[in-house]
Amino acid sequence: MAAESPTSDRKVVVHLRATGDAPILKQAKFKISGNDKFSKVIEFLRRQLHRDTLFVYVNSAFSPNPDELVIDLYNNFGFDGKLVVNYASSMAWG
Amino acid sequence: MGGHCLWDGTLSPNDFIASADDLTKKWMAINPNLPQWTWIPCQRMDVSCNAEGYLALENMYQLSASEVNAPTDDENYSAEEAPFDNATLIQSYNDDMHIYDFHIVYSFSYQVPVLYFRGYRCDGHPLHLCDIEKDLPPYSSKIRNESKWTFMTQEEHPYLCCPWYTLHPCGTSDWMKLLLGGDLPSKNPDMLHYLSAWLSVVGQTVGLRIPLELHDKSI
Numbered sequence: 001m002a003a004e005s006p007t008s009d010r011k012v013v014v015h016l017r018a019t020g021d022a023p024i025l026k027q028a029k030f031k032i033s034g035n036d037k038f039s040k041v042i043e044f045l046r047r048q049l050h051r052d053t054l055f056v057y058v059n060s061a062f063s064p065n066p067d068e069l070v071i072d073l074y075n076n077f078g079f080d081g082k083l084v085v086n087y088a089s090s091m092a093w094g
Numbered sequence: 095m096g097g098h099c100l101w102d103g104t105l106s107p108n109d110f111i112a113s114a115d116d117l118t119k120k121w122m123a124i125n126p127n128l129p130q131w132t133w134i135p136c137q138r139m140d141v142s143c144n145a146e147g148y149l150a151l152e153n154m155y156q157l158s159a160s161e162v163n164a165p166t167d168d169e170n171y172s173a174e175e176a177p178f179d180n181a182t183l184i185q186s187y188n189d190d191m192h193i194y195d196f197h198i199v200y201s202f203s204y205q206v207p208v209l210y211f212r213g214y215r216c217d218g219h220p221l222h223l224c225d226i227e228k229d230l231p232p233y234s235s236k237i238r239n240e241s242k243w244t245f246m247t248q249e250e251h252p253y254l255c256c257p258w259y260t261l262h263p264c265g266t267s268d269w270m271k272l273l274l275g276g277d278l279p280s281k282n283p284d285m286l287h288y289l290s291a292w293l294s295v296v297g298q299t300v301g302l303r304i305p306l307e308l309h310d311k312s313i
Contacts, residue, residue, distance in 0.1 A: 020272055039233065055295075057273050061287065062294035062309040066233045076306055088272050 010034040012074040013082040014041060020088035023049060029082070034071025038064045045087055055088045101275045103267030104205035105288050107146070113289040114149045114198070117308075120290065124307045129153050131198075136253050148253060149198040149289075154302070156213070156229050158190040191216055192229055196302060198289065199252055206266040207289060209296050210251050210258040223248070223259060230301040237299050246299075261296055269295065287311065 011031045018024045025048055032040060045054055057063040058077050074083045105113070118131045135147040197210040213221035213229065223246065227235060251258045273291050274283040284291075290308050297304045 055269055055272060057295075060274055060284075061311070062291050062304075063273065063298065064294070064306075065298055065303060067231075067303075068306060072306060076310055086272075088269075 010071055012070050012078070014070070015082045015084045016045065017084055017086045018088075019086045022088045025049070032070055034069065034074065036070050037066060038068045038070060038073060039066035041070065041085055042066055051089060057086050059084065101271060101283050103269070103271030103275065105285055106205070107200055107202070109285040109288060110200045110207060113286055116286050117289045117293070118149065120308055124305050148200070150195065152195040154194040154196065156192045156194055156301070158192045158229060192221060196300070197251070197258070201263050204263040204266065206263050206270065207292055208260060208263045209300065210260045211300055212258050226259070234299055234301050261299060266292070
């Protein structure tokens with residue numbers, strides 16, 4: 001577990017998990033500043049996958065608002081020292 | 095419930111009612127100072143069903159985009175203008191407040207919840223979709239314009255029989271299957287939290303902020 005950081009910029013380990021038929025990232029784990037908003041994670045995914053639309057969610061429970069702070073998500077829903085973020089492609093209309 | 099059957103992302107009317115109750119109670123505990131979700135029981139046509147109804151969240155105040163973006167440049171402020179007047183500013187503030195109502199209604203045909211919403215000015219004048227879109231945060235427009243799973247239409251409210259805006263439910267079971275069905279497809283999904291989970295997605299599309307605590311299952 002990360003020790004208390006001397007600065008307020010605590011890093012959070014984010015683990016990106018592909019679900020459905022979404023492509024798997026070569027680099028699925030990265031560190032992000034806890035003070036960053038979740039929108040940064042979403043943008044990272046979009047750039048890596050070259051997809052406009054992604055469905056992003058946490059813990060088989062909910063989809064975080066892009067304005068949520070990563071540190072808040074980690075503190076409430078992280079486990080084993082990381083925040084697991086699932087992603088899927090938005091499917092076409094059936 | 096067969097544990098080895100793949101869940102299809104839908105929920106039963108009884109699960110809808112139970113989940114609505116869970117959402118209502120949690121919202122009250124977390125946001126006591128905000129407008130509350132209220133269960134509105136209904137009778138549909140001749141069918142007498144004590145348990146049928148919908149969830150209503152009304153009178154959510156939203157500062158209209160025109161007020162937020164009001165120019166404050168001094169260059170635009172003519173020297174001829176009247177001096178700054180607090181009373182005038184407050185009056186303008188009220189005129190530019192928009193009010194939103196959100197209803198969560200169960201769709202018997204799709205077997206999923208559906209969001210109905212409407213907005214209006216303080217004088218009661220209803221907002222058109224283009225006005226509503228200006229009130230929404232940028233990420234909301236992105237989701238609505240880009241996602242194939244969410245689009246808005248105007249439909250007759252199933253119980254109130256007048257047009258409301260709605261997010262079409264045809265994609266709901268697909269993404270709910272991913273959201274709640276998750277890691278182990280054969281595992282029974284957490285139906286009690288179906289509405290909180292659903293609302294976390296749908297809320298983003300209409301600018302309804304859902305507090306993180308709503309998803310904390312320890313509460």
